[in-house]
Amino acid sequence: xxxxxxxxxxxxxxxxxxWLTSLMIRxxxxxxxxxxxxxxxxxxxxxxxSANPIDVICFTHYHADHISGLPGLLLDMANSDRTEPVTIxxxxxxxxxxxxxxxxxxxxxxxxxLREFSGDGEAFEMFGYRLKSxxxxxxxxxxxxxxxVDRAGKFDKDAxxxxxxxxxxxxxxxxGEIINTGDVTYEPSMVMGPDRKGIxxxxxxxxxxxxxxxxxxxxxxxxxxxxxYGDAEDAPKALKKKHMTxxxxxxxxxxxxxxxxxxxxxxxxxxxxxxxxxxxxxxxxAALIPKDGETRELNFEED
Amino acid sequence: xxxxxxxxxxxxxxxxxxWLTSLMIRxxxxxxxxxxxxxxxxxxxxxxxSANPIDVICFTHYHADHISGLPGLLLDMANSDRTEPVTIxxxxxxxxxxxxxxxxxxxxxxxxxLREFSGDGEAFEMFGYRLKSxxxxxxxxxxxxxxxVDRAGKFDKDAxxxxxxxxxxxxxxxxGEIINTGDVTYEPSMVMGPDRKGIxxxxxxxxxxxxxxxxxxxxxxxxxxxxxYGDAEDAPKALKKKHMTxxxxxxxxxxxxxxxxxxxxxxxxxxxxxxxxxxxxxxxxAALIPKDGETRELNFEED
Numbered sequence: 167x168x169x170x171x172x173x174x175x176x177x178x179x180x181x182x183x184x185w186l187t188s189l190m191i192r193x194x195x196x197x198x199x200x201x202x203x204x205x206x207x208x209x210x211x212x213x214x215x216s217a218n219p220i221d222v223i224c225f226t227h228y229h230a231d232h233i234s235g236l237p238g239l240l241l242d243m244a245n246s247d248r249t250e251p252v253t254i255x256x257x258x259x260x261x262x263x264x265x266x267x268x269x270x271x272x273x274x275x276x277x278x279x280l281r282e283f284s285g286d287g288e289a290f291e292m293f294g295y296r297l298k299s300x301x302x303x304x305x306x307x308x309x310x311x312x313x314x315v316d317r318a319g320k321f322d323k324d325a326x327x328x329x330x331x332x333x334x335x336x337x338x339x340x341x342g343e344i345i346n347t348g349d350v351t352y353e354p355s356m357v358m359g360p361d362r363k364g365i366x367x368x369x370x371x372x373x374x375x376x377x378x379x380x381x382x383x384x385x386x387x388x389x390x391x392x393x394x395y396g397d398a399e400d401a402p403k404a405l406k407k408k409h410m411t412x413x414x415x416x417x418x419x420x421x422x423x424x425x426x427x428x429x430x431x432x433x434x435x436x437x438x439x440x441x442x443x444x445x446x447x448x449x450x451x452a453a454l455i456p457k458d459g460e461t462r463e464l465n466f467e468e469d
Numbered sequence: 470x471x472x473x474x475x476x477x478x479x480x481x482x483x484x485x486x487x488w489l490t491s492l493m494i495r496x497x498x499x500x501x502x503x504x505x506x507x508x509x510x511x512x513x514x515x516x517x518x519s520a521n522p523i524d525v526i527c528f529t530h531y532h533a534d535h536i537s538g539l540p541g542l543l544l545d546m547a548n549s550d551r552t553e554p555v556t557i558x559x560x561x562x563x564x565x566x567x568x569x570x571x572x573x574x575x576x577x578x579x580x581x582x583l584r585e586f587s588g589d590g591e592a593f594e595m596f597g598y599r600l601k602s603x604x605x606x607x608x609x610x611x612x613x614x615x616x617x618v619d620r621a622g623k624f625d626k627d628a629x630x631x632x633x634x635x636x637x638x639x640x641x642x643x644x645g646e647i648i649n650t651g652d653v654t655y656e657p658s659m660v661m662g663p664d665r666k667g668i669x670x671x672x673x674x675x676x677x678x679x680x681x682x683x684x685x686x687x688x689x690x691x692x693x694x695x696x697x698y699g700d701a702e703d704a705p706k707a708l709k710k711k712h713m714t715x716x717x718x719x720x721x722x723x724x725x726x727x728x729x730x731x732x733x734x735x736x737x738x739x740x741x742x743x744x745x746x747x748x749x750x751x752x753x754x755a756a757l758i759p760k761d762g763e764t765r766e767l768n769f770e771e772d
Contacts, residue, residue, distance in 0.1 A: 179541070179548070233573055241533050
């Protein structure tokens with residue numbers, strides 16, 4: 167089970183009624199936080215959550231509304247007596263930016279491991295999931311992320327029996343091991359059905375529409391995209407400031423054939439974002455204009 | 470008229486119901502902010518205030534709960550189209566700390582003037598008031614501040630007439646000018662009564678009780694002191710972490726003969742701080758345990 171919470175839905179500046187956009191993904195006892203602007207630690211606390219289980223923090227880019235909450239969060243983790251290492255992932259500049267901000271959080275009781283990437287992005291395998299960054303198009307270098315949990319095929323008991331595979335090897339084969347007994351070699355493919363559908367989440371803010379979003383978001387169970395503006399007259403602003411409108415995001419979700427779309431990163435001038443929902447649903451019916459704290463539990467499909 | 474607002478009353482970490490301690494003093498069209506932790510810009514926005522009129526930001530010390538909101542605030546000021554210079558005042562290390570944090574706010578449409586002080590503190594005369602820092606005793610170098618508006622004596626019309634001072638010089642003398650006409654010299658002391666009581670505010674958090682607090686706070690109209698703990702069993706914690714209890718702060722206020730005391734910088738574990746008020750008032754009757762946003766308008770005394 168993957169538990170996804172959009173801690174905030176705001177862009178640019180935190181408001182009294184809207185935290186900055188930040189996504190928490192919890193899986194298998196480990197938490198991943200994508201983006202951490204000013205106030206993200208308060209949004210977490212509002213939900214009664216400790217920062218302690220966060221093993222990975224990753225950043226899309228280094229505009230303040232996506233990273234200014236980092237020193238406070240690290241200190242919060244320190245206060246929660248965390249001692250396990252924390253991995254921080256982000257585009258080129260990570261070391262410089264985290265180094266700068268840590269001027270007010272220099273001593274931590276845990277190791278901070280920085281994993282900086284560049285180019286078109288990179289894939290990271292950790293804690294049973296795969297996090298992959300992909301380059302988008304903002305006023306500064308910016309990336310989107312996909313989070314994926316793979317799911318192996320079903321174990322075919324009949325095939326194992328038919329192939330005379332000793333019972334003691336079954337679970338090892340199921341775990342992907344190739345077994346050489348000396349006389350004979352058993353491979354997982356002999357007993358495992360084709361890979362089954364896993365769970366996929368896409369998160370992408372602060373960009374103009376680019377093909378990479380659709381390509382990477384393709385088939386996501388949940389796709390979270392920036393919808394900074396909703397009014398047609400703001401389209402030139404989106405173009406100039408390199409953001410997406412809700413309508414542009416909905417079109418991407420439709421082409422990428424995602425199960426559900428959440429819009430986020432609303433302009434501070436927007437007021438109630440929910441009023442655009444009906445219009446957006448006409449472009450992509452499974453669209454939602456969420457409030458801060460929107461949560462979804464994603465499970466593997468029934469066999 | 471001086472308008473004072475305690476934007477938050479929390480210490481250590483921002484909570485969903487309590488912003489971090491930060492003081493806004495507004496006088497004569499200019500705003501002074503003392504301390505700026507994570508969320509201070511939201512606390513301001515909650516009051517409907519723009520960051521634009523802030524001419525001076527000063528820091529007591531560089532623990533994150535007192536400064537982590539700085540980059541967001543500077544960007545907020547930039548978004549409000551401020552172009553006038555902003556003065557940032559703080560203890561030794563100011564350049565290093567502000568430089569580090571500005572890694573996410575590198576370009577601003579206004580000049581940032583840093584005024585770093587050391588030793589026992591320094592006095593700054595700006596915008597019609599005097600801000601003076603004084604050293605206290607925390608786990609890192611930390612200072613308290615006094616804010617003072619002086620008030621000249623009353624203009625003595627009868628004395629001016631008696632001394633045959635031409636009417637055209639009266640207002641210049643009243644403004645403190647010495648006038649040489651060639652034949653005769655007129656001095657302000659000829660027409661001005663003794664200095665009258667001005668307005669004085671003291672702000673001091675994150676310290677053990679030290680004589681400097683009482684000395685500097687002496688005669689304040691409003692004295693804002695840390696009261697991190699209220700329970701007797703937390704006294705050893707205050708001693709160890711170099712903070713003050715409410716009881717210690719109230720004793721200082723009593724000795725310093727201040728008009729009113731506000732306590733602040735409550736421990737995150739405290740819950741409702743108000744419950745200690747009755748006990749604290751027994752030590753110093755003019756004590757208040759304020760909520761976030763507590764405001765006082767301070768005026769010159771009636772003549």
